[in-house]
Amino acid sequence: MGNSFGKIFKISTFGESHGKGLGVIIDGCPAGLAIDEEFIRTEMQRRKPGQSKITTQRKEEDEFQLLSGVFEGKSTGTPIGMVIMNTDQKSKDYGHIADKFRPSHADYTYHEKYGVRDYRGGGRSSARETAARVAGGAVAKLLLKHFGIDIKAYVSQVGHLKLDKSYQELDLSKIEDNILRCPDTKKAEEMIDYIDSIRKSRDTVGGVVSCVVTGAPAGLGEPVFDRLHAELGKAMLSINAVKGFEYGSGFEGVSMRGSEHNDVFYTDESGKTRTKTNHSGGIQGGISNGEDIYFKVAFKPVATIMIDQESVNEVGEAVTVSGKGRHDPCVVPRAVPIVEAMAALVLADYLLISRTNKL
Template sequence: MNTFGNIFRLTSFGESHGKAIGGVIDGCPAGLEVDMDFIQQELDRRRPGQSRVTTPRKEADTVVFLSGLFEGKTTGVPIGFMVENTNQHSSDYENLKDVFRPSHADFTYYTKYGIRDYRGGGRSSARETIARVVAGAIAKLYLKQIGISVTAYTSQIGSVALERDYTQYDFNEIENNIVRCPDPQKAEEMIRLIEEVKSQGDTIGGVITGVIQGTPAGLGEPVFGKLHAALGAAMLGINAVKGFEYGSGFDVDHRGSEVNDSFVKEDGKMSTLTNHSGGIQAGISNGQDIYFRVAFKPVSTILREQKTADIQGDTILFKARGRHDPCVLPRAVPIVEAMAAMTLLDYYLLAKSH
């Protein structure tokens, strides 16, 4: 299953230490003006080596489009693209070729396929998400022209968490710090925590909050194609994601009388007085903001000695080498946005096809 989506579809290819990462986008409407600078900007937000709290691997991550565009616009045919890998250090992984690293894809990939690319995790590497960011950027461009915006930010790293609702933050602050947090003070605390964890050769996880604004009512299917289920599947398909909630989610210590969203008509348009539902009811968007949270585990590769088993089943001690993120959150923000944008565009096109 290397293809995502129903109408707006992305098929991705490539491995961490292969020649390139790329993809084919099918189902993108014709006539969309493609802003190349915006697409590259989105890739730059994801690329490695961008700050002191990310992996030092240096990659330009410059996208090259191979098909589907003419005179700066989409033509309606498949859009092919690729991003070359130029800074692999495959030798860093020689000591791991027969090792099943704790909490990695090594064992499960080997069990499923009988072979695995041990260099940087191969296909299981988060480097594959380059393709998602490119496709997500194109989806964002389309959504923008119909008034839908997709924003994500780091809301928690370890025990350092934002305490206010997303409506209380200025989204313009998100890109003003290296952890992509809209609260400057909390951002500094997050940075210090990541640096402390990094100095110990360890890693740490956290939470990214996503907000989709401008979604029209009526997107989503009533039973097996629920919009929140599609968003959940999209987020849980991102490397290192362990949990997804939308609306009030796991904040369950309330009565129905406290969290029911009452309807009211304002300026000739139906709305709700509150939004505990997170913009989705019965699997279908109701026109309010869609907001959700995505939990990321600590990166599995730690630069400390660990006990595990090798391919023969013998217990061994090993220590990883190479360049790795101590915390995936800062670089995962554009990936969360990309997956949300692709999902929303796909379901918008599905609604139009009915």
């Protein structure tokens, strides 16, 4: 029913924004992997609400409980279960829209699909659900680290303000140096001020998260329908508020000629096959070629704004929807660890698949 992701390294998530809590079950994690709980906690802290003036002021520490699948600090090969309890719900903030459809939210579509919906913060459609993904993705990251694969995402655009540098030109060690998670300090300050001005005007704004995967070996991915970039696209488009995904040269590549766009092969000093350029984004024919995998994810403005909007209720009557509650003026600072988590889940899955399809 759309609550699970992956084939071998597989997660299933549960829980709602204003329910008792959320959780994830990770199935397929190999036995013997060192499970660093402090690392998982750090990843959860990167996504949690209430981090700064440019994020929602809901106060959730997002502490997790490890229930199963780990013994003496290592995975046992059995399902790993984790729960994250909700502690700062204010469901009364949503009583005014119990029978109203908020513009651009999932209220109407959930009502049409199920005939019932949890209106408190959007229930299962809330971005709060991604806390469980980050927990599962943290374990995937630990597996990838074991094989020398690293994933880093950062904010590269907010509204019309764009970071006009490639990831190779940036010091990605500075991603966590500011509340926006943009490695360019000067541009980050400009973007932060812009988001704060949007917040003060009771509105919201969108942005872009860029991501790069280094250390991935050649050969990850499957032909035709299960191409690596197709699965990455699915993973990213499953994240709340995502409206676009592009990898490699993306849409800019259409303005290039084949003679410009082709990534020419050569053999490096160690005898490894490489490409002189990487317009392919590390993926050719749906399979990784050993170069860096890089992509961008576009996030729309948060649908809940603190400005009255026209809408209808469940019986089709015209109503006014008033924005209330605690919401992000821009999702991208907290989306960074979510993008990394979903990329890690895809790469971990394909890494395990690649180890089963040949001698």
